[in-house]
Amino acid sequence: MTERVLITDIARFSVNDGPGFRTNVFLKGCPLRCDWCHNPETFSAEPQIYWKRRLCVQCGSCLDACPKDAIRPPVAPELSSSTDSSYQKIDRSRCDRCMECVRVCRYDALQVAGKPMSVSEILDEVERDRPFYSNSGGGMTVSGGEPTAHPGFCLELLDGARDRAIHTCMDTNGHCDFSILGELTEYADIVLYDLKHVDPFKHYEKTGVRNERILDNLVKLSRIHSDIWIRIPVVPDFNDDLEFHRKAADFIASLGGSIRRVDLLPYHNWCQDKYDWLGIDWVYREVEALEPSILEVHAELYRDAGISVTIGGSGFEEAGTEQGLIKSARKT
Numbered sequence: 001m002t003e004r005v006l007i008t009d010i011a012r013f014s015v016n017d018g019p020g021f022r023t024n025v026f027l028k029g030c031p032l033r034c035d036w037c038h039n040p041e042t043f044s045a046e047p048q049i050y051w052k053r054r055l056c057v058q059c060g061s062c063l064d065a066c067p068k069d070a071i072r073p074p075v076a077p078e079l080s081s082s083t084d085s086s087y088q089k090i091d092r093s094r095c096d097r098c099m100e101c102v103r104v105c106r107y108d109a110l111q112v113a114g115k116p117m118s119v120s121e122i123l124d125e126v127e128r129d130r131p132f133y134s135n136s137g138g139g140m141t142v143s144g145g146e147p148t149a150h151p152g153f154c155l156e157l158l159d160g161a162r163d164r165a166i167h168t169c170m171d172t173n174g175h176c177d178f179s180i181l182g183e184l185t186e187y188a189d190i191v192l193y194d195l196k197h198v199d200p201f202k203h204y205e206k207t208g209v210r211n212e213r214i215l216d217n218l219v220k221l222s223r224i225h226s227d228i229w230i231r232i233p234v235v236p237d238f239n240d241d242l243e244f245h246r247k248a249a250d251f252i253a254s255l256g257g258s259i260r261r262v263d264l265l266p267y268h269n270w271c272q273d274k275y276d277w278l279g280i281d282w283v284y285r286e287v288e289a290l291e292p293s294i295l296e297v298h299a300e301l302y303r304d305a306g307i308s309v310t311i312g313g314s315g316f317e318e319a320g321t322e323q324g325l326i327k328s329a330r331k332t
Contacts, residue, residue, distance in 0.1 A: 005153045006114035008041050008145070010125050013132065016263075016313040018169035018190055018229075020138025023126045027154070028114045030146040031175050033208040034196070036235045036284050038271040042145030047097055047114040050277035051089040053081050056109035062089070062101035070094035071101060088279045113278070119156045127164060138315070139167025141192070148176040148184060158187035171231070174214040174221075181217055182224065190260075191228045193218055197239050198247050206238050215251075222255040230262045231313065234295060236287055240267075245298045249305040262302050263313035266290035 006028035014022040029045030041048060058074035065071075070091045080087040089110075090101075102110045126140045133139050140161050147154040147170055154170070161168045170188035173196075174181065185191050195218070196211070197203040203211035222228060230252055234240050252259055268289040275282035295311045302309040 003153055004116040004118050005150050006045065006047060007117045007122065008039070008114055010122065012129055014141065015315050016265075017141040017143065017171060017315065018139065018192065019167075019315040020136030021129070021132040022138050022141045022169065022315065023129045024141045024143050025122055025126070025157070027142065027144040027147055027150055029149040030144055030173070031149060031209065032146070032173055034233075035206045036233065036238070036267055036287075038268070038274075039145070040271070040274055040278055040280060040282075041113040045145075045149065047099070047112050048278060049090060049095065049097060049099070049102060050111045050113050050274075051279065052109050052111065052277055053085070053087075053089075055107050056080060056089060057107055059106075061104045061106065062110060065100040065104040067098065067100065068094050068096055070096075083276075090279060092279050119153065119160050122157060123160050123164060123166075126161065126166060130166070133167060136316070137167070139169065139189070141169040141171055142188075143171040146173055146175070148172055148180050151176075151180045151184060154184055155187060158184065162187060174217045175209055176213075176217070178217050178220050181221060185221060185225050188225075189227065191221065191225055192231050192263075193221070193228055195230050195232050195248060195252075197244065198251060199244075202238070206235070219255065222258045226258050228259050230259060231265060232262060233265045233267065234290060234298065235267045236290065240290070240298075242298065242301065245301045249301045249307060252302070252307055253305040259307065261308040261310065264295045264298060264302075264309065264311050265313055266292045266295055266311065 008026045008028050011024040014024045017024055026039065026042060028042050030042055033043060058077045058080060060074045063071040063073060072089055072091060075087060079085060099112060102112055142154060142157060158168050168188050169190040169192055170184060171192040173194045196207060200210040200212055232248065252262060269284060269287060272282055272285050292311050299309045299311055
């Protein structure tokens with residue numbers, strides 16, 4: 001396959017997305033629109049433009065280059081660069097993403113979010129970190145966005161990593177046909193499965209989709225895959241109440257031994273710059289980050305149900321054990 005997919009980042013030395021040190025590959029494109037999402041640049045599968053106000057000197061080069069009149073006239077830099085300024089350089093309703101403004105920007109204030117890469121290019125990048133995998137039980141984690149949005153590409157990527165003896169994790173929200181999920185996860189040593197809510201209406205309110213398919217896929221997956229880590233982003237005024245976590249613990253416990261652990265991921269707001277770079281008004285901008293220690297009470301509900309649980313998802317509890325080693329292929 002010669003196809004390329006847009007990649008927003010290849011992040012090295014992650015310790016929260018599977019065992020050991022991980023290299024995270026972020027694919028662009030996702031069917032969900034979670035209000036709190038920390039990677040808004042992965043919503044769209046198309047390239048987008050970042051405007052970084054702190055780097056912009058308001059020189060006007062982009063205004064002259066834009067063929068669609070989608071660039072607003074320069075203002076004084078001190079008026080546009082402050083964090084509370086409402087000024088945005090790009091009128092995104094006019095922009096067709098021709099990238100002429102990016103081409104002429106000499107200060108990197110305008111940048112493209114999304115780099116086209118092939119499977120072999122990604123794996124060559126990932127393999128540079130092989131010494132860290134050997135020492136820590138780490139490997140590659142395919143994330144996003146949503147890997148199942150690119151099923152053929154993701155399958156080739158996971159299979160290629162296995163051919164190179166690189167341990168693999170796939171981080172998924174589970175919102176896809178099970179035929180896609182089932183096939184992809186045959187090639188993943190560990191599946192990181194997002195669980196956001198058990199109530200379909202609350203799930204829809206904050207993500208834009210109902211969760212019946214997601215929950216059903218998790219039940220089906222637990223019957224065929226032996227190593228699943230449930231990841232729950234704990235978000236204020238959405239799923240931080242103890243009643244949700246009691247229900248979630250009961251549901252997860254019913255799935256059996258294929259669920260190896262639950263990671264409670266406390267909400268943070270460190271991504272607010274990304275929303276500004278994309279010209280998006282983020283509804284969670286003023287919501288305070290959750291203090292991880294608060295979730296100790298929530299974690300006890302999972303322990304009481306006999307489920308291994310972490311707060312923050314550190315991958316070093318398992319490093320060096322069987323889960324941190326390259327496993328035999330599950331492909332049949």
